[in-house]
Every structure is written in C-alpha cells, then in structure tokens.
Amino acid sequence: MKQRVLIVDDEEQILKFLTTALEASDYAVIQARTGREALHLIATAAPDLVILDLGLPDMDGKEVLVRARAFSNRPIIVLSARDREAEKIEALDLGANDYVEKPFKIGELLARLRVAARLAGQEQPKPTVFEADGLRIDLERRLVTREGAPVKLTPKEYDLLAFLVHHAGRVATHRQILLNVWGPAHAQDTPYLRVFVGQLRAKIEAKPEQPKLILTEPGVGYRLWTED
Amino acid sequence: MATERELDRRPDPDALLALTGNDKRGKLKVFLGAAPGVGKTFAMLQGARRLRADGIDVVIGLVETHGRSETAVLLDGQEVLPRRGVDYRGRTIEEFDLDAALRRRPALIVVDELAHTNAPESRHPKRWQDVEELLDAGIDVWTALNIQHLESLADVVSRVTGIAVRETVPDSVLKNAQDVILVDITPEELIQRLHEGKVYLPQTARRATQNFFTPRNLTALRELALRRTADRVDDQMVAFLRQGAIEGPWETSDYLLACIGPDDRAEILVRTAGRMATKLNATWVVVHVERPGHEETDPTRLKRIDDALRLAERLGAQTQRLSASDIVAEVLRYARRENVTQIVVGRSRAGWLRRRLGHSFSDEMVRRTHDIAVQVITTPEGEAPRAAFRWRRPTPKGLLPGLIAAVVAVAVAVGIGEALSLVIKLPNLSMVFLLAVLGCAVSYGLWSGVAASILSFLCYNFFFIPPIYTFTVASPQELLSLLVFLMVAVFTGTLAGRVHDQAEAVRQRAQNSESLYDFSRKLAGAAKLDDVLWAVAAHLQKIVGGAVVVLIPEEGDLQVRIAWPPDAELDAGEISAARWAFSKNEVAGWRTDTLPTLAKQFRPLVTPRGPVGVFGFEPMARGDAPTPEFERALTAILEQTALAVDRSLLIGEAVRAAALEDNERLRTTLLSSLSHDLRTPLATISGAISTLRQLHDRLPPGKREELLASAEEETERLTRFIANLLDMSRIESGALKARRDYLDAADCIRNAVERGRKAFGAESIETSLAPDLPSIRGDAQLLEQVLFNLLDNAHKYGGGSRAVVHARREGGAAVITVTDDGPGIKQADLTRVFEKFYRGGRADGRKAGTGLGLSICKGLVEAMGGTIEAQSPAARRRGTRIVLRFPVAEMTKSLPA
Known part of the structure; x- marks a missing residue:
C-alpha cells in the first residue's frame, strides 16, 4: 500500500x-x-x-x-x-x-x-543494533566496536551516542540532546556539548577531522549518518 | 555596643577614596633641601641608579650638575633625555623636553629644579606645571626643591634673607607629593663644602657666600625646611590613622576664610592665611566683596585684587568674588553657609575718628560676629589710609552735559530768584538754588550736583547777598548762612548723585540680565549646532570686543566651528592652548598659567557630561585684567552656551540614532524579503529540475512538460523581482532619469494592458478610456511599467476578479485608475502601502508580494511629475483603486490645421 x-x-x-x-x-x-x-x-x-x-x-x-x-x-x-x-x-x-x-x-x-x-x-520494536561505516553499536549489550575492536566510552559519551542512534538519520537539536543526556539543568550548555561531541568523534570516527558519522547541522544540532 | 564600636572604627571612606584616587596618577617624590648644595641632585641620582639596577624603567629627564663632578659621575650609564633647544633673543636655551618625555613614557622620570621658570613660548611657564602634566600622564616623577621656592614661604624667606624670591612653586605641589625626602646637612658643613668648591663654580662662590650662604640665613632656611617636613609627617600620621581606623585623636577640619580688599595688604593677608591654613591643615577660601555702585575702576587696585586672588589659588585656596552693599553682612552670610570656622581680616587703617566709633571694617567684623572666630592680622604700614568716601571719577563723556546742566540750572535759579524778589520780598532765596542743585544731582549725577552747588554758592552770594553784585559778604550771619548753604548743597547733591549713580548701576545690571535673557531665548530657539554657535559668536563678540572663536571636537580633534571675524585663524600655539583647555578642563592662554604669552584666552565649555567644546577670545586690551562684571557675564554666557551646544549635539545624536534604527529596520525587512522572494521561486526551479533529473523515467510526459513550465514561470518571477530591486535602487540613488516626452496616455495603457492580458489571461483586464484623453509628459516605458505593476497587483490581490483600467481628463490633469474587486486595503495602510518593503499582509504571509511594486510605482510616477494614491474600498465595500494623476501637457505649438 x-x-x-x-x-x-x-x-x-x-x-x-x-x-x-x-x-x-x-x-x-x-x-x-x-x-x-x-x-x-x-x-x-x-x-x-x-x-x-x-x-x-x-x-x-x-x-x-x-x-x-x-x-x-x-x-x-x-x-x-x-x-x-x-x-x-x-x-x-x-x-x-x-x-x-x-x-x-x-x-x-x-x-x-x-x-x-x-x-x-520502527517505533514499536526499538533498534538494538546500529551499524554504519564500520561502527557497530549494540544497545542491548552496551557495546561499541569499530572494525571489530571495542571502543571505550565514558557513560555520558555512550548516552550521547545512544541518543543519536535513536534519532539516526534525523537531526537532534542541541537542546534535545542536552535535555535527554544531561538533564534540564544543562539545557543551555551548548559549548559543553560541542566538546563532548569532539571527544566522541575522536573515538568513533575513522577521520575525526572529517566526521562522517556524527554530522553537524550548523547552529541547530547533530545528525547521525545512516546508510540511507 | 561591640558592633557600634566596630562601626566607629571602620576606615573613613573619604580617606580610602583619596588613597585609591592616587592610583592612576603618577607618584611625585620631592627631594627637599634648605639651600642649593645640600646634595639633593646627588641623592636623587643615587636613588635612580639603584632603581635602574633593579630593572625599573628610569629616565633622567633633566639634571643640572652645576659642574659638580661627583654628581656627573652618577649620570654614567643612565638614559638621559636630550634637551630641547629654544631660541630666545639670539641665544639658544636648553630646556626640558616635555613632549619627548611624554612620548617616551618611562615608569619614572627624574626632573631636577622644580622651581625653574621655562623659556618664553614654552607650553607652561613653570617647570612644576610640566611635572604636573607628567604625573597626569601616569608617570612617576622625582624632583628637587629648595624650601625658599615654596610659595607660602616666599615672603618669610625674603624677610629673613633679604633676597627676593622670584621663582616659586605652589604649596599644593608639595602637599600632593607622595613622598617628601629632606636632604639635610648642617650650615657649617654646607659653607665648608662651598669653600671647597663643591657647591658652585669657584668664581661665583664668594659672591654667593656673602649674599646668601651666611650661617644666619642657612639656619633659618634649615629650620623652615625641617618644620615643613615635620608638618607633613604629622599630616601623614593623621592620614594613616584615618585610613587604618586606628583609634586616636585627630583634629576636625578647619575652614578658613580670608577677606581681602584692593589695598596693598591683600597679598600679605593671603600669604598669612595660607600659612595658617597649612598649619591647621584646613581648607580655605579667599573672598573679595564688591559694593554694587562702587565697583573698583582704578587699574592698579583692580590688578591687586586679581593678583591676590590668583596667588591664593596657587597657594591652594578657593577664591570667591561676592557683591553686596553691606560687606560685613555678606562675608558672614557666606561664612555661615559654608561652615567657615575662622575668618581672617587685616586690621583696618581707618581714620582716628572711625576707629573711635568702632566703624572700621575689622572692628565691624569682630563686633558683628558671634559664632565664628575672627583673626585680625596686623600688617606693616604701607599705602596711606584712604578716605572712607571716595569720589567716583567722572567720565569726560558724562561730565560735560552735567556741567552744562549745572550752569543752565543755576542761571535759571538766578532768573527765578530775581523775578521772585521783584514780586515778593523773601527772607531767603537759597531754596531756589537748592532746588537747582538737587535737580542737577538727580538727573546728571554727583559731579553735576557738586558743580551746581558751587555755582549756586557763588551766584547766590553775587546776586542776592548784600552787597549785591560783589563776592564780598557784609554781615557775619550772612557768611554763616552761605557756608551752611554750601554744605547743604554738597550733601544733598552727593546724596542725590549717589541715588542717580545707583539707579544707573541697577539699570546697567538690568540691561545685562535682559541681554542674558535675550541670549538664552535665542539659544533656546536654536536646535541646530550651527544656529547655536552663530548666536553665541554674535553675542560674545559684543561683550568681548575682540575676536572670538568656538571649537567643537569632530572626529577626535578640535575644529574651529565658528569664528568672528569669520576669517580669524588660530596659530599652532593657540590650537594647542585650545586642546589643553579642552582636555584638562581648564582655562588656558592669556592671563593663565598655560601658554600665557598668547593673545587669546581659551575656556572650556563645560557641561555635566564633560567639556563639549572650547571658547576662545582676544581681549580688547591685553594689559587689563578682566573686570568682575565681565567675568560674571562671560561665565554666565559660557554656561548657557555649553548647555545649548550639548543639547544640540544630543539632538544630532538622537537624529542619527533614529536614522540608524530606520536603516536597521529596513535592512531586516529587506533581508527577510529577499530570503522569501528569492527562495520561493528558486525552490520551485530547483525542485522541478531535480525531479526531472532524478525521476525522469517515472514521470509521464505531460508531467515533465508541467515541471518545465513551472520552472520557466518561476524564472520569470525571479527576473521580475530582480528587475524591481534594480529599479528601486535606481530610484533611490537618483540614477533614474525619466524622460519628459509628450505621450499619448492611451497608447501606453493599451500596451500595458496587452502585456497584462498575456501574463494573466485575456479576460482578466477591462478598459474604459475617455476619447478626449489629453497628452501628458513622461517616459512611455516607465509609465507602461507602472501600469503593468498595478495590473500585476490587481491580479494578485484582486481575488480572481477583473481589473478595470479607466482613464479620463479631470481639469488640468489626466487621471488613470486601476481598480480591482479584491478584499481591499485597510484604511490605516492606504499611505503605507507605498512605503518600501511594506506589505499589506504578514511579513511572509501569502500573496503579500515583495513590498516593492507600489513603492517603485510611486518613485516612477513622481519622477515623471505625477502623483499616485490608493483608495479603498473602491465600490460596495470591496476593492482597491489606485489613482494616477499627471498634469496635462499643453502643446505650446500646434501643427497647422
């Protein structure tokens, strides 16, 4: 249909x-x-x-x-x-x-x-595994691997990545990310978020200076790239 | 209780404030000595060497070694500023280079001999003023000073040593110095050093010893120096106690008032009061009271007051000129108002009689003061005591008519007397003469009255006292009555004359205040800066007599905004004086401490916001001190001027700010309009083309055609929008030149309608053109464009209805209307729709358009000499009608029929 x-x-x-x-x-x-x-x-x-x-x-x-x-x-x-x-x-x-x-x-x-x-x-069965560009995120096991090798993330970095996975392919605004990952007290701390995203990119991107997975929507937020 | 004590012991805020206020300014250290040769320069250079070794940026600004080798050695390895050569009467004088020092900006600069007098044409007459400027610039200064050069001690020193001190330094300089270091050796040692040739060059040593370096002199000077330093340390102790809130007694501050007159004691009185104030650590004020109607006119006496007041200012006093008929009452009123604690007056040298009666000024002061201490200072005898009553010196101009009037009046009195004595026998005809005296005194002033009384006395004697027609007097009682007559005549004449003079003074004053009122009214009426300045220049020129000039800062520097005479120009020195007046907020130039050799004086125009400009003027007579009357008038006018200038500057700023805001709003609207009006068609074009590329095979052929048509249509729309923008900018920049050809309006309408029908459909436009449509003047192409724009609007906002174009003649005008049947325009928007970027709808609501169409139409129509107007509702509460009117072009020539 x-x-x-x-x-x-x-x-x-x-x-x-x-x-x-x-x-x-x-x-x-x-x-x-x-x-x-x-x-x-x-x-x-x-x-x-x-x-x-x-x-x-x-x-x-x-x-x-x-x-x-x-x-x-x-x-x-x-x-x-x-x-x-x-x-x-x-x-x-x-x-x-x-x-x-x-x-x-x-x-x-x-x-x-x-x-x-x-x-x-997909609203009903939530995605449990996300794969793109050699990165694999297993949300059930809280396991992130890049080309098979495990990536060590801090709890907040993982939460941030998981939030982006839930919104994969869609833009997530700074505010949405900050509210969901850090809570209402940090809703305005965009610079803080920028630093975190930088750290996360360094750990999961193939070339952190040319990010392919976490894309910046200037002034708005971030979008996790999908194969679509 | 404990908290109260805590509160009491808190540091005095003023004391702390004084401390922090010192931070920005440079710090001054004074090496004080009793006499030359005690080793001040040596001590100073040694200290400077030490600091330099510690890495402090020390520069030697100027040091006089006087050929002393041990001092010269200390200069080795120090950075010494080159001196400035000044040509003076063929000789070159080397002076301290203030500007070089300011440019160099060291942390600390050493400048020797604080009391030095600079070469003429220097920025400041005195070196201590150079030092002040260095301190103001935030540079620390070390300097040396001999106690004899201190202003308040100058008279003491010359009394003690017999040598007149010419170069003096105001006490305030020493008082405000951060540190004072006393460089001290015993007189014997100093004389010993002198004999050894360590002080002056040997050939001058002996003369100096005889005149100055006597043990007696040196001891006295040493005592003065020690005492002054001790006083200072005492003050510092008090200051420390207050800053630190250490409990301990300190004096409440005294406030001294010294009252001076125009006699030769004024200077001594000021110096004495100054010393008292220093000793008491008191603030002090010097006042001079003038009696209205008895203003001082004698130049030497005027100068004396002026000099004494200036001396007081140098010694750190405030000065005040007051005006009142009762001097004592005025001084007391001022003293009470200002909380003065002590009044200092000189002992009056009034005559024996007045002293007996207790009517001398000082006695009056003591007698009438109950709550304030009065110090009466005795001074050495000088100028002979002057009479209590002083004849006003008549001006030759006023004198002649007065004398003529006296002669005529007395002649008339003689005539009347003769006539009366023929009719009735009167025992005494003197009354008739008294009448003449009184009349003269009242109408022509004192001198006329006196002349009339003497003439009357002579004539009365001659014509009416037996033996008649001689000046001899027969009986003793007649002589007595004549004398009494003379006295009465003089007294009444004097009194009446004084009344006349006072009336004159009041009239003068009224005239002054009226002129001031007139001036302020003129200023109030002037909003533009130039108008204000013209009013100011015209008015001040009348008061000053010489050239006047007003400078206003523009783009960071002072510029002459108005000058009278208009071609007056300022030389370099005058400009620097003006800058000084502006930046330091002080009077500069003629009769001031800054650049006094100039012909002009510059006064800052001060407002609560700070100085807004500078007023410069050239006095009529350079040598004369300005009269208090002039000072008062000038001060009042300059205050008003400053406020008016400030106001007009503020108005200018407000207008500029409003224009900027308008601009800003326009730019925002423009941006949002561009964003919407460019992107919407672009979105269609880009979308249609990308659809064609990406989905080409899946589109039925009809749809492909449709997409291409859409893209084409939107391209047209973009083109129109950009053309509109270009037109708008052409109209705005004035680049649009409308032709003024003779046009057949009907042709233009037909062409525009044709275009409109192509664009919006054949059925969309209806026309009704009157057959007698006259010619108009204009540009066929532009008119067609205006009409097309109006048709486009009618199509867009007409709600699908037909647009009607109507044209007819109405008197001297051709009227073209374009009417639609849409929802119409709100009453409030009827004129605003012609404003640039104004849209009838919301900022980016549907069909609101670019907000350019109508404003372009307006621009074009007006360029062709026509008018445009919107009417709504057009009919039956619906629709919009746009009305164009063009003047009918009358054919000046017509073709032969």
Whole structure:
C-alpha cells in the first residue's frame, strides 16, 4: 500500500512539482493550502507523513505543528525558506521530525521522507543494533566496536551516542540532546556539548577531522549518518 | 555596643577614596633641601641608579650638575633625555623636553629644579606645571626643591634673607607629593663644602657666600625646611590613622576664610592665611566683596585684587568674588553657609575718628560676629589710609552735559530768584538754588550736583547777598548762612548723585540680565549646532570686543566651528592652548598659567557630561585684567552656551540614532524579503529540475512538460523581482532619469494592458478610456511599467476578479485608475502601502508580494511629475483603486490645421 503524504504549502508552483515528484516516487499525495485545512486533513485523512511549509497565510506553521502534535504523532517534515537557525530549532523542539530548507533538491527531501517513515515504522520494536561505516553499536549489550575492536566510552559519551542512534538519520537539536543526556539543568550548555561531541568523534570516527558519522547541522544540532 | 564600636572604627571612606584616587596618577617624590648644595641632585641620582639596577624603567629627564663632578659621575650609564633647544633673543636655551618625555613614557622620570621658570613660548611657564602634566600622564616623577621656592614661604624667606624670591612653586605641589625626602646637612658643613668648591663654580662662590650662604640665613632656611617636613609627617600620621581606623585623636577640619580688599595688604593677608591654613591643615577660601555702585575702576587696585586672588589659588585656596552693599553682612552670610570656622581680616587703617566709633571694617567684623572666630592680622604700614568716601571719577563723556546742566540750572535759579524778589520780598532765596542743585544731582549725577552747588554758592552770594553784585559778604550771619548753604548743597547733591549713580548701576545690571535673557531665548530657539554657535559668536563678540572663536571636537580633534571675524585663524600655539583647555578642563592662554604669552584666552565649555567644546577670545586690551562684571557675564554666557551646544549635539545624536534604527529596520525587512522572494521561486526551479533529473523515467510526459513550465514561470518571477530591486535602487540613488516626452496616455495603457492580458489571461483586464484623453509628459516605458505593476497587483490581490483600467481628463490633469474587486486595503495602510518593503499582509504571509511594486510605482510616477494614491474600498465595500494623476501637457505649438 502506498504511503500517504500530506503537502502543506501555499505556493501553487511548489505544490505542483512536489505532487508530481512524490507521485512519481510511489507516494499518494494530499494537498493543503492553509493551516486550518492542514489540521483538518491530519485529523481526518490520517496521512503517513506530513510536509509542512512554515509560512502559511492563515496561521504560522509552528502553530500548526503544536496543534497537530496534540493529537497526532505522524512524522512532520518542515519546509522553510527562512534560514534563521532559531526558527528551525524552534520547529524541531516543537515536535517536527526534521526540516528541509528551501531551495532543495528532490533527492534530499525523498531521503528525509524515507528516514522519517522508517523511524515511525520502527517505533514499536526499538533498534538494538546500529551499524554504519564500520561502527557497530549494540544497545542491548552496551557495546561499541569499530572494525571489530571495542571502543571505550565514558557513560555520558555512550548516552550521547545512544541518543543519536535513536534519532539516526534525523537531526537532534542541541537542546534535545542536552535535555535527554544531561538533564534540564544543562539545557543551555551548548559549548559543553560541542566538546563532548569532539571527544566522541575522536573515538568513533575513522577521520575525526572529517566526521562522517556524527554530522553537524550548523547552529541547530547533530545528525547521525545512516546508510540511507 | 561591640558592633557600634566596630562601626566607629571602620576606615573613613573619604580617606580610602583619596588613597585609591592616587592610583592612576603618577607618584611625585620631592627631594627637599634648605639651600642649593645640600646634595639633593646627588641623592636623587643615587636613588635612580639603584632603581635602574633593579630593572625599573628610569629616565633622567633633566639634571643640572652645576659642574659638580661627583654628581656627573652618577649620570654614567643612565638614559638621559636630550634637551630641547629654544631660541630666545639670539641665544639658544636648553630646556626640558616635555613632549619627548611624554612620548617616551618611562615608569619614572627624574626632573631636577622644580622651581625653574621655562623659556618664553614654552607650553607652561613653570617647570612644576610640566611635572604636573607628567604625573597626569601616569608617570612617576622625582624632583628637587629648595624650601625658599615654596610659595607660602616666599615672603618669610625674603624677610629673613633679604633676597627676593622670584621663582616659586605652589604649596599644593608639595602637599600632593607622595613622598617628601629632606636632604639635610648642617650650615657649617654646607659653607665648608662651598669653600671647597663643591657647591658652585669657584668664581661665583664668594659672591654667593656673602649674599646668601651666611650661617644666619642657612639656619633659618634649615629650620623652615625641617618644620615643613615635620608638618607633613604629622599630616601623614593623621592620614594613616584615618585610613587604618586606628583609634586616636585627630583634629576636625578647619575652614578658613580670608577677606581681602584692593589695598596693598591683600597679598600679605593671603600669604598669612595660607600659612595658617597649612598649619591647621584646613581648607580655605579667599573672598573679595564688591559694593554694587562702587565697583573698583582704578587699574592698579583692580590688578591687586586679581593678583591676590590668583596667588591664593596657587597657594591652594578657593577664591570667591561676592557683591553686596553691606560687606560685613555678606562675608558672614557666606561664612555661615559654608561652615567657615575662622575668618581672617587685616586690621583696618581707618581714620582716628572711625576707629573711635568702632566703624572700621575689622572692628565691624569682630563686633558683628558671634559664632565664628575672627583673626585680625596686623600688617606693616604701607599705602596711606584712604578716605572712607571716595569720589567716583567722572567720565569726560558724562561730565560735560552735567556741567552744562549745572550752569543752565543755576542761571535759571538766578532768573527765578530775581523775578521772585521783584514780586515778593523773601527772607531767603537759597531754596531756589537748592532746588537747582538737587535737580542737577538727580538727573546728571554727583559731579553735576557738586558743580551746581558751587555755582549756586557763588551766584547766590553775587546776586542776592548784600552787597549785591560783589563776592564780598557784609554781615557775619550772612557768611554763616552761605557756608551752611554750601554744605547743604554738597550733601544733598552727593546724596542725590549717589541715588542717580545707583539707579544707573541697577539699570546697567538690568540691561545685562535682559541681554542674558535675550541670549538664552535665542539659544533656546536654536536646535541646530550651527544656529547655536552663530548666536553665541554674535553675542560674545559684543561683550568681548575682540575676536572670538568656538571649537567643537569632530572626529577626535578640535575644529574651529565658528569664528568672528569669520576669517580669524588660530596659530599652532593657540590650537594647542585650545586642546589643553579642552582636555584638562581648564582655562588656558592669556592671563593663565598655560601658554600665557598668547593673545587669546581659551575656556572650556563645560557641561555635566564633560567639556563639549572650547571658547576662545582676544581681549580688547591685553594689559587689563578682566573686570568682575565681565567675568560674571562671560561665565554666565559660557554656561548657557555649553548647555545649548550639548543639547544640540544630543539632538544630532538622537537624529542619527533614529536614522540608524530606520536603516536597521529596513535592512531586516529587506533581508527577510529577499530570503522569501528569492527562495520561493528558486525552490520551485530547483525542485522541478531535480525531479526531472532524478525521476525522469517515472514521470509521464505531460508531467515533465508541467515541471518545465513551472520552472520557466518561476524564472520569470525571479527576473521580475530582480528587475524591481534594480529599479528601486535606481530610484533611490537618483540614477533614474525619466524622460519628459509628450505621450499619448492611451497608447501606453493599451500596451500595458496587452502585456497584462498575456501574463494573466485575456479576460482578466477591462478598459474604459475617455476619447478626449489629453497628452501628458513622461517616459512611455516607465509609465507602461507602472501600469503593468498595478495590473500585476490587481491580479494578485484582486481575488480572481477583473481589473478595470479607466482613464479620463479631470481639469488640468489626466487621471488613470486601476481598480480591482479584491478584499481591499485597510484604511490605516492606504499611505503605507507605498512605503518600501511594506506589505499589506504578514511579513511572509501569502500573496503579500515583495513590498516593492507600489513603492517603485510611486518613485516612477513622481519622477515623471505625477502623483499616485490608493483608495479603498473602491465600490460596495470591496476593492482597491489606485489613482494616477499627471498634469496635462499643453502643446505650446500646434501643427497647422
């Protein structure tokens, strides 16, 4: 069965090409041009994925996000022409699963859609093993190996890596990471996090100066690379 | 109790503050000696060598070895600053190079002979002022000083030694020094050293011995030096006690007031008061009280007051000029207000009678003071006591009319007297003459009254006292009555004259304050700095008489902002004096301690925020001290000026800040607009193209075509947006030159509508053009673009309705309207829609557009001499109508029919 994608955008041309592209990629497409319409469709048509533009005529895209999250946990990918980091972080913290910045190439959007769909699908059986680029993380045994050799991590480094594994392929904001790994008292300690990520990269990356696994989303957070 | 004691023993905050205040300034160490040759320079250089060995950055700024070899040896291996050569009357004088020292900025500099007088044209007349500047710059200074050069001791020293001391150093310099080291040897030893040739060069030694180096002199000087140092140590002890809050008694501070007059005792009085203040460790103030209507006019006496007050300032006193008719009351009022603890006055040399009556100034002071100690200082006899009543010296200008008036008045009195004596026999006609005297005194002042009384006396005698027509007097009682008449005439004349003079003085003062009021009103009306400065220059020029100039800092340096006469220029010395006045917040130039040889004086314009500029002026007469009246007026005006300048500078800053803020807001809007309006079409183009590439095979052919069309359409949109941006910047920069051709408006409309129909569909636009549409002047291309933009807007915001273009003639104007049937524009937004980057909707809401279209239209229409206006609702509470009006171009020539 085809997955259903709801596209929320007020720009006719964007709606048009996205619909064409997604239908060609085996998605079923539903369109919404206003925030009100979008909320209605999320509630009634139960789309598998939502692509949401932040600039809508009747309400702010973030408002749609908040209201939708009250009743739906479907993956929502935010589309935004705004390149302000604060906006993206806010959207992610409000419950968006990922974001794509305008202008974008269709391949990038499709990849994000796949990641989001897979993570949503895997929600019930949590991943126990993550493998990428020679790194293997066994979450059950708390074991990290690189090319078969065990990697020694401090408990916090391990927690950080595990959190990224749970969000593999998706961006995790600084705030989300800090809240989950260090707790609310450290929610603002981004520089601290940067140091930790550096240490972690030194231990798990093949070339720590050119990280391939833990990717930096400038000003927003980190994304763990997946083979997708 | 314990806590209370703790509180009491806490260090005095002022004492601690004084301590920390010393941190930024350099520290001064003074090597004090009783006489030349005691070894000050030697001690200083030895110390400097030690510090240099310890790695401290020590520089020898200037040292006089006086050919003493043992001293010269100590200079070896030290860094000695080269001296500055000054040409003076054909000779080259070597002076301490202050600027070189400031540039070099050592940690410590040694500058010998603190009391030295610099060569003329130097920045400061005295070396101690150079040292002050070094200290201000944060450089530590070591210097040497002989006790005889201390200002407050100068008169004592000259009395004791018989040698006049010319070079003096203010006591405050020594008082503010961090350390004072007494370099001491016994007089015998010093004389011995002198004989051995260790002090001066041998040929000058003998003369010096005879004049100065006598055991008596040296002992006296030594005592002065020892005493002064001991006083200082005493003070330091008190300071330590206070800083450390060590329990112990210390004196409450005294406040001394010395009252001086214009006589020759003023200087002695000031010096005596200064010594008392030093001994008591008291602050002190010197006041001079002037009686209104009796202002001092004699230049030597004026100079004396001026000099005495300046001396007081050098000795560390505050000075105050007061004005009151009752001098004693005014001094007491001031003393009570300022919590003065002691008043110092000189003993009056009033006449025998006044002394008997207890009416001399000092007696009055003692008699009327109950709560403040009064010290009466006796001084050696000098100037002869002056009369209690002083004739005001008349000005020749006022004198002549007064004398003429006296002659006329007396002549009239004679006439009336003669006439009266014909009618009735009066026993005494002197009343008529008294009337004449009184009249003259009241209208023309004292001198006219006196002249009238003498004339009256003579005429009365001549015409009315038997024997008539002679100046002889027959009976003794007539003589007596004549004398009484003269006295009465003089007294009433004097009194009336004084009333007249006082009235004159009051009038003068009223005029002054009126002129000040007028000035402040003028200033209040001027907001721009240039207006303020013009008002200031015009007003001050009237008061000063000579050239005036106002300097305001611009880009870090003082610039002449206004000068009167306008071509007046400042030479290098004047500019440096102005800079000095500005940076040090002190008066510089003429009659000051800084660059006194200049023709101009520079005063800082001070506000609570600090100095805002400098006022410079050239006095009418260089030699004269400014009168107190002038001082008062100038001070008041400069205060007002400073505030006005400050205010206008603040207004300027506020305007600039507001402009900056506007700019900032515009930039933010521009950025968000660019971000949205560039990225949205780009997103479609990039998305469509990448879809075509990546999913090409999976797309049906119709969809491929659609994607390509989308990309093309969005490219158009981008092109339009960029063209708009370019137009906007052309309009803004003034690069846009609209042609003023004769246009057929109907043609332009038809072309624009044609383009619009192509872009938005054939059915989207309706036109209704009046047949008599006149020609207008403008640029066909620009007008077409304006109309197309309006049609584009109508299409975007019209909610799918038709746009109607209507054109007709209305009097002298051609009116073109573009109307849509959309939701319309809010009343409040009707004018704002023409502002750049203003959008009717939200910042990036749907269909809000770029916020450029209408502002470009406005720019273009105005460039063609037309107007643009938005009306909403257009009809039935819906729609927007944009109205363009162009003046009809009247054809000056027409083709023959």
